Amino acid sequence: xxxxxxxxxxxxxxxxxxxxxxxxxxxxxxxxxxxxxxxxxxxxxxxxxxxxxxxxxxxxxxxxxxxxxxxxxxxxxxxxxxxxxxxxxxxxxxxxxxxxxxxxxxxxxxxxxxxxxxxxxxxxxxxxxxxxxxxxxxxxxxxxxxxxxxxxxxxxxxxxxxxxxxxxxxxxxxxxxxxxxxxxxxxxxxxxxxxxxxxxxxxxxxxxxxxxxxxxxxxxxxxxxxxxxxxxxxxxxxxxxxxxxxxxxxxxxxxxxxxxxxxxxxxxxxxxxxxxxxxxxxxxxxxxxxxxxxxxxxxxxxxxxxxxxxxxxxxxxxxxxxxxxxxxxxxxx
Numbered sequence: 143x144x145x146x147x148x149x150x151x152x153x154x155x156x157x158x159x160x161x162x163x164x165x166x167x168x169x170x171x172x173x174x175x176x177x178x179x180x181x182x183x184x185x186x187x188x189x190x191x192x193x194x195x196x197x198x199x200x201x202x203x204x205x206x207x208x209x210x211x212x213x214x215x216x217x218x219x220x221x222x223x224x225x226x227x228x229x230x231x232x233x234x235x236x237x238x239x240x241x242x243x244x245x246x247x248x249x250x251x252x253x254x255x256x257x258x259x260x261x262x263x264x265x266x267x268x269x270x271x272x273x274x275x276x277x278x279x280x281x282x283x284x285x286x287x288x289x290x291x292x293x294x295x296x297x298x299x300x301x302x303x304x305x306x307x308x309x310x311x312x313x314x315x316x317x318x319x320x321x322x323x324x325x326x327x328x329x330x331x332x333x334x335x336x337x338x339x340x341x342x343x344x345x346x347x348x349x350x351x352x353x354x355x356x357x358x359x360x361x362x363x364x365x366x367x368x369x370x371x372x373x374x375x376x377x378x379x380x381x382x383x384x385x386x387x388x389x390x391x392x393x394x395x396x397x398x399x400x401x402x403x404x405x406x407x408x409x410x411x412x413x414x415x416x417x418x419x420x421x422x423x424x425x426x427x428x429x430x431x432x433x434x435x436x437x438x439x440x441x442x443x444x445x446x447x448x449x450x451x452x453x454x455x456x457x458x459x460x461x462x463x464x465x466x467x468x469x470x471x472x473x474x475x
Contacts, residue, residue, distance in 0.1 A: 143168045143432060146206045148221050149213035150175040150184035158210055159188055161424035170398050174200050197221060201228040210236060214304055215312025220242040231258040231435050236321045237455060238448040240312055245452050246473040249445030251286045258434045260441030261448030263325040267426040269419030270396040275330050277391055284388030286365050291323045291382050293397045294372035296467045307349035310469045314351035316459045319371040322453035327367055335359040335454050342462035345374045357458045369475060399423060446475050
């Protein structure tokens, strides 16, 4: 497979280029940047043969099989639509788009064109989360009564920029982190939130966008989910908990791009540590994407998963703005 990168991003250089090159026969052939100098430097630093500033010129290369989109959020929809029209398979960063309607259009266009479309939700590829999902699905904690996600971090200086001051580019902690937690909860519980209540605000970093939010979600099964996301918490740590009729799962420091953390199972028999695999999250994600392109299986998170995580994030934002319970609209999916 030959890949074109749409966006000279840190996540591309830090994680995805390596994951692409980890696949048999895969190579990165070009990168797109709005700044020619930056694109050329990125290409040189990452041993990529070509850099472009014009998307149409990049997509005109008939030897390109797939694109990875990691630009700012407001660019995802037009760039994905152009790539799909050019017959390229698409791996897109989350959130998929600024609006649910745009995300739905992207996924439907890919289906009509017959190309694979995936959302780069990395957490569901972690060995820790695969182990948690196995515990829940095998009934180790019985019927799940509640879940708690705490994903309040200190956003690193080099990642701030538009995330803390540009609503038009998709800034704010809700589109940046709530989508992660929505996908992770959906992955573990195999159901979609019905409605949400939320409070959002600024606690020292947001400039015109929220930097902290708390919310409670109702699930069809009756499970209640509590979440906390922030850009301003330097010492909180991250984690996820599931509490059921037969036991509880406590996972710490697992809401991360690295294969780290600890999982503890507590039930009538006492407490025990849960082992999990420590593979590279992105290697697994790109492996499943590559297999899907070759006609085997599906991506770890497909386009519908991206639509649904975006839908939950939108509902959280609406609930925080209205002060009311908001139903989650999944755009017909």
